[in-house]
Amino acid sequence: MAGAKIVFESVEKRFALRNGEHVALGGISFDVAAGEFFVIVGPSGCGKTTLLRIAAGLEVPTAGRVRIAHGEGNRPENAMVFQGDSIFPWMTVRQNAEYGLRMRNAPQERIDMVVDHYLDRTGLRAFADAYPHQLSGGMKQRVSIARAFACDPEVLLMDEPFSALDEQNRTLLQDELLRIWDETKKTVVFITHSVDEAVTLGDRIMVMGGDGRPKAFVDVPFPRPRSVLDLRATLEYGRLFHDIWAHLRDEIPAARFSLRQPSGDAGVEAS
Amino acid sequence: MSVEASTPAAVAEQRSRARRRPSDATRDRLLSIASPVALFVLWEIAAHMHWIDTRFFPAPSSIAGTFGEMIANGTLLSNTLTTLERLAIGIVVGGVPALLIGLAMGLYRPIYALVDPLIAATYPIPKSAILPLILLVFGLGEASKIAMVAIGMFYPVVINTAAGVRQIDRMYFDVGRNFGARGWSVFRTIAFPGALPVIMTGVKLGAGLALILIAIAEMVGAQSGLGFLIWNAWQILQVNVMYVGLITIAVIGFILTVLLNELERLLIPARTRR
Numbered sequence: 151m152a153g154a155k156i157v158f159e160s161v162e163k164r165f166a167l168r169n170g171e172h173v174a175l176g177g178i179s180f181d182v183a184a185g186e187f188f189v190i191v192g193p194s195g196c197g198k199t200t201l202l203r204i205a206a207g208l209e210v211p212t213a214g215r216v217r218i219a220h221g222e223g224n225r226p227e228n229a230m231v232f233q234g235d236s237i238f239p240w241m242t243v244r245q246n247a248e249y250g251l252r253m254r255n256a257p258q259e260r261i262d263m264v265v266d267h268y269l270d271r272t273g274l275r276a277f278a279d280a281y282p283h284q285l286s287g288g289m290k291q292r293v294s295i296a297r298a299f300a301c302d303p304e305v306l307l308m309d310e311p312f313s314a315l316d317e318q319n320r321t322l323l324q325d326e327l328l329r330i331w332d333e334t335k336k337t338v339v340f341i342t343h344s345v346d347e348a349v350t351l352g353d354r355i356m357v358m359g360g361d362g363r364p365k366a367f368v369d370v371p372f373p374r375p376r377s378v379l380d381l382r383a384t385l386e387y388g389r390l391f392h393d394i395w396a397h398l399r400d401e402i403p404a405a406r407f408s409l410r411q412p413s414g415d416a417g418v419e420a421s
Numbered sequence: 422m423s424v425e426a427s428t429p430a431a432v433a434e435q436r437s438r439a440r441r442r443p444s445d446a447t448r449d450r451l452l453s454i455a456s457p458v459a460l461f462v463l464w465e466i467a468a469h470m471h472w473i474d475t476r477f478f479p480a481p482s483s484i485a486g487t488f489g490e491m492i493a494n495g496t497l498l499s500n501t502l503t504t505l506e507r508l509a510i511g512i513v514v515g516g517v518p519a520l521l522i523g524l525a526m527g528l529y530r531p532i533y534a535l536v537d538p539l540i541a542a543t544y545p546i547p548k549s550a551i552l553p554l555i556l557l558v559f560g561l562g563e564a565s566k567i568a569m570v571a572i573g574m575f576y577p578v579v580i581n582t583a584a585g586v587r588q589i590d591r592m593y594f595d596v597g598r599n600f601g602a603r604g605w606s607v608f609r610t611i612a613f614p615g616a617l618p619v620i621m622t623g624v625k626l627g628a629g630l631a632l633i634l635i636a637i638a639e640m641v642g643a644q645s646g647l648g649f650l651i652w653n654a655w656q657i658l659q660v661n662v663m664y665v666g667l668i669t670i671a672v673i674g675f676i677l678t679v680l681l682n683e684l685e686r687l688l689i690p691a692r693t694r695r
Contacts, residue, residue, distance in 0.1 A: 206599055207599075226600075228599070238596070249596075253601040254601050
């Protein structure tokens with residue numbers, strides 16, 4: 151096993167409010183190993199999206215930092231799969247999928263090769279020239295996943311990518327994601343509020359509390375490659391699900407409470 | 422067309438969004454031709470029956486005769502070309518800076534804060550009212566006509582471009598940053614295409630305004646162009662010539678609209694309907 155790929159060093163994020171401060175992240179430290187599928191699960195508003203955005207360099211922490219180890223070659227540090235509709239509606243599926251490579255001025259033949267591969271893997275080949283408004287929600291998220299994988303980043307950051315999908319589509323996409331991920335074994339940080347999803351996908355799960363601090367780290371012992379459906383039929387799955395829920399149960403009201411407490415302003419939701 | 426028919430599967434995938442069927446489009450097109458034709462027929466009949474005063478409202482057939490003469494002796498073509506040239510240059514001179522300033526305003530808050538008050542303060546001034554000032558500054562030559570067109574084009578384009586960029590979901594800029602888009606790439610791949618539907622509305626408004634302003638500008642202190650043709654016809658009471666000028670301007674306006682609509686369809690194939 152290689153060393154730590156991502157190091158979170160006492161990452162802290164505070165938002166100034168009219169009357170005081172809201173602590174979104176209270177000094178979080180942990181490592182993610184190379185090739186690990188790391189899942190962060192927590193109640194809404196616990197700061198998990200903020201944590202991911204800091205790792206992506208889209209937000210600056212109030213204190214601490216996130217270090218991502220660089221491998222060989224000139225690969226982008228990270229690529230993010232965003233929550234909701236994040237593919238550009240003015241580009242075709244193909245143009246969306248190759249966006250990261252284009253921005254990095256990759257040679258055309260490499261773009262074509264890589265993008266074709268991921269369009270195939272995500273079942274989007276036939277839709278390559280379609281525009282997003284012609285696609286269903288699940289298809290759009292597949293484009294978003296293809297876009298992130300195509301630029302071959304050091305780490306993949308996924309921010310509740312399936313939260314807007316119905317359950318059947320979610321299960322399908324989880325399965326597909328696992329298959330694509332098995333081929334690449336990229337380091338992933340995956341955020342979700344679904345315990346199901348966390349147990350299904352992750353090697354290790356961090357349960358976040360409503361106070362913006364990690365509450366527990368849980369190892370997921372299931373072997374790979376995994377099948378979402380078979381996994382859910384096992385006893386062990388049920389036990390893990392139960393354990394994590396037990397951690398979370400106390401946190402959900404806390405998250406709600408701490409959100410209202412600082413100012414009574416619902417606009418401060420950090421996640 | 423290109424998008425819809427690209428893959429059979431894509432067609433199948435299309436959501437139940439209501440789409441215009443071709444038969445509807447054909448019907449709409451026929452209807453939009455029928456209404457002006459009906460108006461001319463009615464006008465012709467009214468003139469022949471002397472329901473209307475033919476000194477002020479000569480029959481379309483009589484205007485058509487004058488039209489023919491003016492085409493034959495070249496006066497219509499030369500004046501039309503003069504006006505079109507001023508329009509084309511003015512639209513570019515006003516539109517391109519408007520686009521760039523609008524993009525910058527939409528992307529960078531300090532630039533917006535800096536420029537917006539100037540635009541907000543000068544926009545309500547009737548553009549026709551500044552013609553004397555423009556004549557003073559640019560003289561009686563071509564520059565003043567082009568300046569008027571440019572001013573007409575500038576405001577709607579700059580305002581719509583800035584507004585168009587500002588309404589783009591911030592998430593798209595995050596995506597751009599995350600995937601390595603910097604500087605000009607952000608303009609090219611996110612700000613411009615994202616704002617394009619709104620920008621095109623501005624361009625259409627601007628082109629309409631430009632046409633109005635060129636006519637006014639040519640009526641005062643010009644020796645050529647359709648505006649001059651109309652004004653001169655009024656001064657020497659050649660009512661038919663006046664109508665020829667008016668109709669020509671109307672046709673230019675119509676063609677301009679059609680061209681801009683086509684341009685819109687070409688540029689925005691996804692038709693990110695808002």
